[in-house]
Amino acid sequence: MSLLDFFYRHRAEISTLTLEHLWLVGMSMLLAVVIGIPLGILITRRARWNKPILGGANIIQTIPSLALFGFLMPLPWLGERADRLAIAALTGYALLPIIRNTYTGIMGVDPSVREAARGMGMTDWQLLTQVELPLAMGVILAGIRVATVITVGVATIAAAIGAGGLGEFIFRGLSMVDNRVILAGAIPAALLALAADFILGRAERLLAPSAKQ
Amino acid sequence: MIEFREVRYATGGGRDLLTGLNLQVAPGETLVLLGRSGSGKSTTLKLINRLLEATAGQVLVEGRSVLDWDPIRLRRRIGYVIQEVGLFPHFTIGRNIGLLPQLEGWPPERRRARVEELLQMVGLEPETFSPRYPRELSGGQRQRVGVARALAADPPILLMDEPFGALDPLTRLEIQREFLSLQERLRKTIVFVTHDIREALIVGTRIALLEEGKLLGTYSRADFLNSREPIILAYLAALRAPEQPLDS
Numbered sequence: 001m002s003l004l005d006f007f008y009r010h011r012a013e014i015s016t017l018t019l020e021h022l023w024l025v026g027m028s029m030l031l032a033v034v035i036g037i038p039l040g041i042l043i044t045r046r047a048r049w050n051k052p053i054l055g056g057a058n059i060i061q062t063i064p065s066l067a068l069f070g071f072l073m074p075l076p077w078l079g080e081r082a083d084r085l086a087i088a089a090l091t092g093y094a095l096l097p098i099i100r101n102t103y104t105g106i107m108g109v110d111p112s113v114r115e116a117a118r119g120m121g122m123t124d125w126q127l128l129t130q131v132e133l134p135l136a137m138g139v140i141l142a143g144i145r146v147a148t149v150i151t152v153g154v155a156t157i158a159a160a161i162g163a164g165g166l167g168e169f170i171f172r173g174l175s176m177v178d179n180r181v182i183l184a185g186a187i188p189a190a191l192l193a194l195a196a197d198f199i200l201g202r203a204e205r206l207l208a209p210s211a212k213q
Numbered sequence: 214m215i216e217f218r219e220v221r222y223a224t225g226g227g228r229d230l231l232t233g234l235n236l237q238v239a240p241g242e243t244l245v246l247l248g249r250s251g252s253g254k255s256t257t258l259k260l261i262n263r264l265l266e267a268t269a270g271q272v273l274v275e276g277r278s279v280l281d282w283d284p285i286r287l288r289r290r291i292g293y294v295i296q297e298v299g300l301f302p303h304f305t306i307g308r309n310i311g312l313l314p315q316l317e318g319w320p321p322e323r324r325r326a327r328v329e330e331l332l333q334m335v336g337l338e339p340e341t342f343s344p345r346y347p348r349e350l351s352g353g354q355r356q357r358v359g360v361a362r363a364l365a366a367d368p369p370i371l372l373m374d375e376p377f378g379a380l381d382p383l384t385r386l387e388i389q390r391e392f393l394s395l396q397e398r399l400r401k402t403i404v405f406v407t408h409d410i411r412e413a414l415i416v417g418t419r420i421a422l423l424e425e426g427k428l429l430g431t432y433s434r435a436d437f438l439n440s441r442e443p444i445i446l447a448y449l450a451a452l453r454a455p456e457q458p459l460d461s
Contacts, residue, residue: 110299113299113301115295116293116295116298116301118288119262119291119293120293120362121284121287121289122316130312135303
């Protein structure tokens, strides 16, 4: 049976797991953006939070993903459901690029632009929302794009704790020593990563035009 | 209008950038702060719009200590022009100029009329320039927009930090002349920072000479030209020299 036949035969399961995968990635990215961007902004305002926050996000990222899933297991509310746990872990992984790019993007705004804005009497909020964030948007979106691509890959490991997603096929294929089953997970995952990269790349160009002086 | 009383400013590290500064700026005059790089000119300027706060002494604007002003209200009454201009690269020229009126809640009609008026005032054709982006403009044009933006909400005070320092000599001369005729009409209270003695003599109604964080004195143009003080003679010698670099 060829690979295509195999895929066709299992199309229902492939699409279910792809949707699960998308859900895991989507939820964690949403959380990572909602948490990461404010943290990135915070450390442009309070320099002494810089080290602990970037350092913390850095440490999370260095924990091997399987171990991170394991660490979270004993936590009361998270441990109850595998998908919650997976989303929490994936969010942690996605944070670093988002926090770091938000920070670098804002710090990269021309100091004279910031001085002019403050000198003309803009409040800090106006400076942030009307000047800094729009000018940093390209860099922030690049961070989100990197984080998303990473998360699509790491999310396959969530299957190890029973959170579903395309990793199911990969782990099943590994234990069955069947390459077709592995590929049924790996190929859609790779396509998802490529699609995310492409779509967010387009968004980057659309939302952050002409930011250079 | 603006007054410094025994003002000292020290950096976070404790190094004095300004000491014992006493200075008054009268309404409608153009006071030039002249001095070398590092003499404390820009620091003095930033103490007025509270981008910096004095370590000791008092800075008063319109009779009130700047610390008693709400900094946002204070800055909106003070136009600020810097050498790098600092136009918002993601806004059109029209939006750059109209931003402060917008923040002040002016209706769109009045805002548009104001932008047009200001562009005309600085010699830029409104229809051509309003929809453009800063990167499409030459240095001189950008600086004209910078001046227009600072004037947008019609502030009584204007602070200018080496505004024309980055321009080529011909453009600089042109824009200095325009500045003079503009000031003739507007009669703003202006504090103008420069290290260029030639520029100081062109634009200033009074010159305050700073050296290493201290005010050496304030002079009318005539006083300055007739002074026998060695440092002023050095400036005047630089003025007569075929090329002008004094500290740059």
